Amino acid sequence: MKKIYSVLVENRSGVLSKVAGLFSRRSFNIDSLTVGETEDKAVSRMTIVSSGDERTLEQIEKQLNKKLDVIKIKTFSETDSVSRELMLIKVKYNKSNRREIMETCEAMKADIVDMSKNLMMIQICDTPERTALMIKLLSGISVVEIARTGTLSLTKCEAE
Numbered sequence: 230m231k232k233i234y235s236v237l238v239e240n241r242s243g244v245l246s247k248v249a250g251l252f253s254r255r256s257f258n259i260d261s262l263t264v265g266e267t268e269d270k271a272v273s274r275m276t277i278v279s280s281g282d283e284r285t286l287e288q289i290e291k292q293l294n295k296k297l298d299v300i301k302i303k304t305f306s307e308t309d310s311v312s313r314e315l316m317l318i319k320v321k322y323n324k325s326n327r328r329e330i331m332e333t334c335e336a337m338k339a340d341i342v343d344m345s346k347n348l349m350m351i352q353i354c355d356t357p358e359r360t361a362l363m364i365k366l367l368s369g370i371s372v373v374e375i376a377r378t379g380t381l382s383l384t385k386c387e388a389e
Contacts, residue, residue, distance in 0.1 A: 232286045233310055233382045236275040236293060237300040240266060244298045248275060257289050263379035278380050305384050312382040314360045319350045321371035333366050
């Protein structure tokens with residue numbers, strides 16, 4: 230079972246280390262972690278995706294709530310949210326696979342953002358599942374390097 234924690238924290242040094250330490254000490258798994266400033270420069274949002282049984286996921290929330298630097302926590306499932314991940318993937322190409330790579334990019338709504346004589350860098354911003362699918366589709370080609378952000382997620386907009 231997976232759960233997403235959207236944690237508003239005070240934007241100061243050491244907060245990320247404290248949260249990561251909590252997960253480490255308790256042997257909680259972090260599937261994904263992203264941190265960035267919010268509209269208020271004094272506050273950062275940590276988006277943490279973690280997996281485990283129901284008891285473990287409840288403990289994570291309880292332990293996060295005990296941290297002094299934590300302002301507010303929202304927890305939600307993948308179905309209650311819109312999630313995105315950014316990935317840059319560098320592939321080696323040649324005349325025989327160039328068209329296939331370009332067609333894959335078109336089908337996946339990915340962009341070629343840099344290119345040389347035999348290397349191509351592709352950018353995709355999509356759900357974590359579609360990002361993983363892109364890796365799978367390009368795995369038959371010579372993948373040189375991959376860089377991925379963690380999952381960013383917000384709860385879905387509700388009708389007012």
